[in-house]
Amino acid sequence: MVKSVLGVNHRGLRDWIVQRVSAIMLAIYFVGMSAYILTHPQLDYQTWHSLFSHAWMKISTLIFILALLFHAWVGMWTIFTDYIKQAGLSFLLQILVIVGLIACFFWALQILWGI
Amino acid sequence: MRFSIYRYNPETDKKPYMQDYDVDVKEYNCQMVLDALMAIKNHMDDTLSFRRSCREGVCGSDGMNINGKNGLACTMPLTSLNEPIVIRPLPGLPVSRDLIVDMSQFYKQYEKVHPYLQNNEPLPAKERLQSPEERAKLDGLYECILCACCSTSCPSFWWNPEKFVGPAGLLQAYRFIADSRDTETNTRLAGLADPFSVFRCRGIMNCVDVCPKGLNPTKAINHIKELMLAETV
Numbered sequence: 001m002v003k004s005v006l007g008v009n010h011r012g013l014r015d016w017i018v019q020r021v022s023a024i025m026l027a028i029y030f031v032g033m034s035a036y037i038l039t040h041p042q043l044d045y046q047t048w049h050s051l052f053s054h055a056w057m058k059i060s061t062l063i064f065i066l067a068l069l070f071h072a073w074v075g076m077w078t079i080f081t082d083y084i085k086q087a088g089l090s091f092l093l094q095i096l097v098i099v100g101l102i103a104c105f106f107w108a109l110q111i112l113w114g115i
Numbered sequence: 116m117r118f119s120i121y122r123y124n125p126e127t128d129k130k131p132y133m134q135d136y137d138v139d140v141k142e143y144n145c146q147m148v149l150d151a152l153m154a155i156k157n158h159m160d161d162t163l164s165f166r167r168s169c170r171e172g173v174c175g176s177d178g179m180n181i182n183g184k185n186g187l188a189c190t191m192p193l194t195s196l197n198e199p200i201v202i203r204p205l206p207g208l209p210v211s212r213d214l215i216v217d218m219s220q221f222y223k224q225y226e227k228v229h230p231y232l233q234n235n236e237p238l239p240a241k242e243r244l245q246s247p248e249e250r251a252k253l254d255g256l257y258e259c260i261l262c263a264c265c266s267t268s269c270p271s272f273w274w275n276p277e278k279f280v281g282p283a284g285l286l287q288a289y290r291f292i293a294d295s296r297d298t299e300t301n302t303r304l305a306g307l308a309d310p311f312s313v314f315r316c317r318g319i320m321n322c323v324d325v326c327p328k329g330l331n332p333t334k335a336i337n338h339i340k341e342l343m344l345a346e347t348v
Binding site: 006009010011012015082083 | 270271274275301304305307308309310311312313314315340343344346347
């Protein structure tokens, strides 16, 4: 593996890439989902249920949710480091957000595979 | 013309306040905001303090907030402004007195990017040559006069002035990254790859909006990010 010239401390670049790549993934899912809803004006429970019963739909939705969680984390971390100057409070809020996002992930997992 | 000017003398005032002045701009032959400030200081109130030097937009001393927007008092025509003309010091920096701010934080960030040519190759007999194309890459970068109008209009610099380099510093960082004669490009990029130095820029382009020299720090910042990306993929 080629060693990066940027050294070990390039978390700024990593977060920046995560934010942009996850944004693209969110956009693709959003456009796809909008197209599906627009092309199914009489959308009922059965059609919706059968859509989400496919493994590919579960996996792409899970990827969408993961992208959303990572996107939210980078955004929230940026907001906290901008506006919360008290280190203890900032740390506490960051922990709360991480726990909340992980909980959302498992909740999404449970919903998707409960279908 | 009516002016409303921020006043604060830390030795005598508990709090800053705004003071109004009515200036006869015709009598004192005032064209620019700086002319009016000079008229106030010379004829009305010599306690008013502000920095100025070249009075033609080259030295960058008289950066201030005029009607809510940062700019140089010496190049801002009075005819372009609505009354009352509200003049405040550059936002986000500690005020020393009236319109004079303490620029230490700004210069510290400038120092961080090593704003000088670094070259570890042996010295040539005469000089380090550049092609016209290589030289052209420095256009839009070398013209910066360090007036601090851009950095002090940037919310990221307001919130993290000790961590975020700011548009002025980053424009200079890219000026040396882009220089064909500089051999420290990778070290320079590595020094900026943390979450704050360059990546706290969210691209809102306040810096581009206010630059009195018409430069584009956001573009330079994006070039830095692209070069970092190219180094890792």
